Amino acid sequence: MRILLISDIHGNKEALDAVLEVPHDMVICLGDLADYGPSPSECIDLIMQQGIETILGNHDAAVGSGIDCGCGYKYKHLSEATRDYTWKNTTEEQMAFLRQLPFSIEKEADGLKLYFTHGSPRSNYEYIRPETPEEELEEMLSGIDADVVFIGHSHVPFVRTHGDMLIVNPGSTGQPRDEDWHASCAVFDTSSRETELIRLDYDMDSTCRKIEDRMPNADELTAILKRGY
Template sequence: MLLISDIHGNKEALDAVMSVPHDLVVCLGDLADYGPSPSECIDFIMENNIETVLGNHDAAVGSRIECGCGYKYKHLSVATRDYTWEVTSERQMDFLRHLPFSIQKEINGLKLYFTHGSPRSNYEYMRPETPDDEIKEMICGIDTDVLFIGHSHQPFVRKFRDMLIVNPGSVGQPRDGDSKVSCAVFDTASGEAEIIRLDYDIEKTCRNIKESMPHPEELITILKRGY
């Protein structure tokens, strides 16, 4: 199973990550904002029937509400959202606003739970360094063997008690100091997860940003630095 998250309008990165061999793919939200190709990314997810949960940016774009971004990136999310609204159709926005908060599956006897931020809120960050007592509060007593989350743009695989927590990182805008595309693969037979990093045509993405988007130099710097 391939896990992708936080695509953020970066079609070149999405194309790269879909080259990873997989039998099933689940997207953990945030298809739009920050990147130059939100329309193309949303269409790809829709046309390929990729199961996707609601990210905070999906809600902000589709329902025109506050994204709940951290201070560091909020001005960029606000500025690029105006661009996103210009290039996305009402049909695409309707798709975003009707995404589910979570998806639950059972495969090979494993209970799997997919959401964007945490089982409590898609605005809440679960990070590699989040203390155990905070994790305990965030999981809200959900019954699952594996919890898949995105939102932080920081990839990790972490064992918490009897639960495995997997964050595949960000496809379209990594923020862990590595500009490569980030995703994860999960083996439903062994119950093991692996983070995968891939090169992509970042220069094409940067050209598209420069040609059409506000704050292009800042956006390009973030992409190339990975933060």
């Protein structure tokens, strides 16, 4: 089974459309549908209409429940600046959908135990990064019975091992922060146990025009998309 992993869409409908064209048998979204981008309503609607299983991200919780996003200092002001725009452009039904998203999903396929969450198994505000020390990973993953753990949140794609466990981050679909502007996703093949990290072109010009026409802090938001960080 080919599982398409998408994450951190952040209201970028053009990028979301691009990654969903990747051949797959199942899609799992690791959270953060809204904030930063110009099309939160359209992104949430597409996820709902296609019945894509989705994890609660920290921005989903902030939009749906009005709590602090817990963002890092570098980007928090943009999250707060775009929150009013996001609220004005999402319906109560869409916010209710965000509020009911689960913290984690567990599945079994081809003899593998799979665990999906947004940040870490301890918190959807906590980052697992490529360089996270092994001793910190041990604490974050304590008590998790899984062969593969899928996480998002950092906007940086990577694959690494921790003991017998594989950790996969598909990167950010809608707002990459690894100095590559292309939409990011991953495909995990449960049969071969191989992961493919994928980068795709999308109509960034259209996304940027929408930001410029509709949103506060437009110059900063479009510059981040174009730089890839």
